[in-house]
Amino acid sequence: MLLSEYQAQFAEIIGRYAQTGLIIISELVIDARTPNLGMVKGALGFADGGRLFFTEYVDTRYRLEKLTYSYHCQDASDRLLFRYDNAAHKPALLYVCHKHLPSGEIIESSVPDLSSVLDEVLERLVL
Numbered sequence: 001m002l003l004s005e006y007q008a009q010f011a012e013i014i015g016r017y018a019q020t021g022l023i024i025i026s027e028l029v030i031d032a033r034t035p036n037l038g039m040v041k042g043a044l045g046f047a048d049g050g051r052l053f054f055t056e057y058v059d060t061r062y063r064l065e066k067l068t069y070s071y072h073c074q075d076a077s078d079r080l081l082f083r084y085d086n087a088a089h090k091p092a093l094l095y096v097c098h099k100h101l102p103s104g105e106i107i108e109s110s111v112p113d114l115s116s117v118l119d120e121v122l123e124r125l126v127l
Helices: 003-018 114-125
Strands: 023-034 037-046 051-059 065-074 080-085 098-100 106-108
Touching: 003 023, 003 037, 003 114, 037 114, 051 114, 065 114, 080 114
Parallel strands: none
Antiparallel strands: 023 037, 037 051, 051 065, 065 080, 080 098, 098 106
């Protein structure tokens, strides 16, 4: 898969979720280093004023590999709702893939994809 094809998947997912009317602003950018290596990043604005910022540095040569990623969701007052990432911490965590909660707690998580993150965001919006 080429990086441009992966970006097209992101655009399709955002478009599908935008049909709900809950996503009101979207930005999607690709920063290709090679046809198979680079960053997909963007931001989404939601009807309640919340925002999701995401960045993935991916390698698509053999299979999709997310070398680094971050999905940061905040409310209209810029308070953290959650953040998934695989950034190193000091002191080191016992797991690479993790989720930051509003309480400050950090828990282990699997590597998320855009659809699952948007499901989590939109579930909060429709309650």
